[in-house]
Amino acid sequence: MKNDRFLRACRQEKTDTVPVWYMRQAGRYQPEYREIRKKYSLIEITTIPDVCAEVTMLPVQQLGVDAAILFSDIMVPVGAIGLPFEIKSGVGPVIETPIRTLDDVNRLHDFDMEQDLGYVVETIQILNRELDVPLIGFSGAPFTLASYMVEGGPSRNHLKTKAMMYRAPEVWEALMARLEKTIVHYLEGQVKAGAQALQIFDSWVGTLSPLDYKRYVLPAVKRIFAGIQHLDVPKIYFGVGTGELLTQFPETGADVIGIDWRVPLSEAGKRVGDNVAIQGNLDPAVLLAPWPEIEQRAKTIIDQGKQHPGHIFNLGHGVFPDVEVDTLRRLTEFIHEYGRTSL
């Protein structure tokens, strides 16, 4: 591989400059992606290996980022274990028959990568041949996947999910156990196919109090990281609004903790400690600001990041469709340039 600075930073090793990639770096902000979406739905793209590989590689070619992330949706393995979903435009994943009872959980199947998601294996094999940067495989984390499965779609308050935790802990634990097995096999399958790093998205876990996280979620996340420990790739754990949970995150077993924009990176670094690398954390909304403002904020993040052993530049959440491709290209160049002088 030509460019391994992302992997080196994940491993807290010295790099020539600050590595960078962007969550949702393949997406609607790209005219080429919008063209492809005229022909295929998001989920269709994930099932056609050469199109999926093309979409995954586009931001690497266009922006010069230091890692690719498999183009997919966090709901893909949920569909594979027998819970059908639909991605509704402007809404997100919607599930007609949400999980409410132990019977609902027991009806979910076992997961088999080759059989259920052979096309993902094929996509990763293409990417492995074509990419000169590492490929990040990924999965949703159990709480975040469960929240869609229980609520039936995106939710502001995650009330049904929390109610299940509190009132039906046996259903909750069964659902966590089922998701743990699925996620471990799914991540394992991606690494076997050629993924060189993994990110676990616990996007909505920031809705939980530290006590609820510790009691109802952390054990499942720990078991997942334990289950993939034998895979010799860096493992990233990320969620939004997780400021008060950061001190617990190193216990998960992750090598890298993703930080959202609400916590200054210097403070986040203190909370997670020096034994894990950090990734983040520009507010994706700032990409709509005039360039000097973006540059100033990127500088601050790089300056704070270099105080920590291992920093990968990223956004605090995914790229929005309103962002200009040129802005992200310029930002990538700036990070590489300023990152070089600042190290």
Added chain:
Amino acid sequence: MKNDRFLRACRQEKTDTVPVWYMRQAGRYQPEYREIRKKYSLIEITTIPDVCAEVTMLPVQQLGVDAAILFSDIMVPVGAIGLPFEIKSGVGPVIETPIRTLDDVNRLHDFDMEQDLGYVVETIQILNRELDVPLIGFSGAPFTLASYMVEGGPSRNHLKTKAMMYRAPEVWEALMARLEKTIVHYLEGQVKAGAQALQIFDSWVGTLSPLDYKRYVLPAVKRIFAGIQHLDVPKIYFGVGTGELLTQFPETGADVIGIDWRVPLSEAGKRVGDNVAIQGNLDPAVLLAPWPEIEQRAKTIIDQGKQHPGHIFNLGHGVFPDVEVDTLRRLTEFIHEYGRTSL
């Protein structure tokens, strides 16, 4: 007034037990409220003084809480300055013609309490005669109101609002200035009519990084608290997901800081310091848990709250419709009882 323990706690004075009220304590979880809503819309209720007073008093009678909060919607003053809105069931406030330009801001009127919201004055006068606990008047804060006005409704990412801050600071500042004047007059009008405390809801401000809060929002909030400083009533400032902003909140001039459930109360107390009282912070979702769990968590909050000079028990956000009236009644009793022994 028979019961002033809420006001005493706001002023960091000694109380006989821990005072308690609940955000959205008048609402759909109450069968009586649901009956009234069959006849009137939410906004209609706010315009009919005797019905509005009845709805405001109901939770005081039913739960035994130590304060009433004027039944209203944060959008009421926004409608009064000339931006029509509609409360859509299951969505929230929706605005057909959102604010995007300086012309849009300049088209908003001046606010006149007596002329625009005479019925609110009348409602407060009724409540003043009937209540034996303090009445809290309230307003939305400028960021939170602006977010609805700019987005056109509730929003997950507040992208248009942030884009206005970054790209059109002159429009943003004009909007803040207009809202400041409106909010100050609105709060003043409520106190003149008889409100004995004020709460400013900056519900969505937690979407901002500490830098953005400091630069684009804190100055406006400070000017509002300065504008109502002459009113001799306790002033509360509250938002959700504000863990990283808490250290800035005492600068606003508020007497009490509302805390959401994500930050343990002991930690929140350290961040805001001893010169302000604190209010909170049970996760409203916990009200769906079995009673022993609710009791245990309420205990922890009271135990942590008593370490701080001035604590008012509340939820970390509003009551959900799925909660049982009996649960809140039992919780109120428990807080008064356990709060007495623990002080």
